[in-house]
Amino acid sequence: MGITVQPVDESLFDDVQKIFGSKGQPARCQCQGYRMGWYARHSDDVQGRRELLRDQVIEGHGLVAHLDGEPVGWCSLAPRPDYTFLRQTTWKGRQENQEDATVWAVTCFVTRAGFRHQGVSRALVHGTIDLARDRGANALEAYPMKPAPGKDVTWGDMHVGGLSSFLDAGFRVVHVPSLRRAIVRYDY
Template sequence: MTITVRPVDESSFADVQAVFGDRGQAARCQCQGYRLNWYAQRSDDVEGRREMLRDQVAEGLGLIAHLDGEPVGWCAMAPRTDYAYLRQTTWKGRSEDRSDDSIWAVTCFVTRPGYRRQGVSTALAAATPGHARDRGARAVEAYPMRPAPGKEVTWGELHVGALSAFLAAGYRIVHEPSLRRAVVRYEW
């Protein structure tokens, strides 16, 4: 079985929705959690969030993974300035310019049920630097979880990815806001 990863475009939206499914947190959030304020994130306007995602997919803001032609994974990424909520939650102890739109952010991974633990998010993480660079970024960062040794982390918490996947892709740790979270960056 071969995992292929490519940037999304207008024709990819149906594949992204196949990965999200029609129930659960991914279907409800539509990868808008870090773009919206707290109240908008929790509203019942799923269709509004889906339309926002449709526009982002059409703009090429993300990656889609296929396993033998079947859509199995999604990765949200865009200029860091697109994520208002993100810039509030990961900034403690950082002095960097929050408004620098040449830094891209990887915020979310979704792997379709039945395809988890097969390397989908690792393949997506490995493709993020090239995609950001091709879109004009000077660096890309992510905010993965660092699971404690021997501890299981639920899928919901790992929507940001695992630290090991980013380190394997060549990212380096630039900030550690908590014991369980790291900020990693890839620069060229």
């Protein structure tokens, strides 16, 4: 059967929570870091962040991957202005309109423990293109890590995805704000 990817809706919220698990950074953050900022995503209000995520899932802002029917991966994407913390992390040297809601952003991936290194994130990256286009985006942007050749990047840093996955899906590099990060874009 393989990996299938679908847009989230309320019926998939429990699958998202199964992917996040009950401990570790995904369970704590509830994919709110780029929406709330570092301090708020580390507060003790996990339930509050979970409710925010539920609202985003109901809005259809994300994808879930299943492997042979089992929920294994999550990807957050929404109009770029929804992610206010991006303005602090990805804008150095950029001149475009930060409030352009026709540009969507891919900010976070979670692959469930036990299912990593099986192509889940790559499948999700490919799914982002259709979802953003179907929701009216003119462009789709992401902020992946670009590890140096032969260097490992810890999983926590890789929550934004790897550059090669985006390039393989047809994204192009539009800005390089640091040695370890690229900004990629897919124009429709």
